[in-house]
Amino acid sequence: MRILVADHISEEALEKLRELGEVVFRPEISREELLNEIRKAEVLVVRSRTKVDREVISKGERLKVIARPGVGLDNIDLEAAKERGIKVLNTPGAVTEAVAELVFAHLLSLLRRIPEANESLRKGEWIKKDLIGEELYGKTMGIVGFGRIGSRVAEISKAFGMRVLVFDPYVKAEGFEQVDSLDELVRKSDFVSIHVPLTEETKGLFKEETLKNMKEGAVLINTSRGGVVEQKALFKFLKSGRIRACLDVFEREPPGEDALFSIGTEKLSVSPHIGASTIESQRRAGLELVDRIKEAMGLG
Known part of the structure; x- marks a missing residue:
């Protein structure tokens, strides 16, 4: 063979x-x-x-x-x-833990402003008073797709003391609060984590209309496939400061010198598709x- x-x-x-x-x-x-x-x-x-x-x-x-x-x-x-x-x-099943952990690595890094803290300290600056972050506890995590990774993210979110909402029209989210529509989920969530495959049905699922319904300052987390999110629409909302994002995947990979990367680290956390890379x-x-x-x- x-x-x-x-x-x-x-x-x-x-x-x-x-x-x-x-x-x-x-x-x-x-x-x-x-x-x-x-x-x-x-x-x-x-x-x-x-x-x-x-x-x-x-x-x-x-x-x-x-x-x-x-x-x-x-x-x-x-x-x-x-x-x-x-x-x-x-x-x-082999990559569930790695991808789920990366969701929180990105989210905590963004909320606690780790990149800014790291860079400023290496420059000899001590800007402790400027680096006011945010907690996960008491916030609402919205999960789109309740497969292996989505359900694991739900469990970890619960352990952080978060309310968990789930949108998945095909799977019953036992033990978690399930909503009937994607729009309902994004309107109610502080953080939205995407865990769906890229199919004809999910391509461009997060379009401009969906993104504009997210809470002011909410965070979109995508560790699934870049094509699920319309990147131009996302860039528009990131640039305006309306929402924030954590991205491990992109519409085109490698993305090259995309305008997306002009967004500062206080609004955008990125990595080169390393979800399974442990x-x-x-x-x-x-x-x-x-x-x-x-x-x-x-x-x-």
């Missing part, structure tokens, strides 16, 4: 894959090289960086499995894979993926 690994995965997972067959490890593979290498592969392992579209899938004459350590599958043409009878695997998460995702590949290939 030939396994093409087109992105970085943990060394432990790589060793486990080598026990299953021949592994071609090409973490920085170009599209042209991918189109060539995929012809000989039975298993393709990718992360979000690698786009597996219809053209790539059509070249995979021997391809049986496309495996993605992580949650999102929006970089894979699922319809094309289905037509070819190719199994598409992911590891949604040692523990990468290990879990890699090992779970190996098990799923073994099962899919009848080796379990």
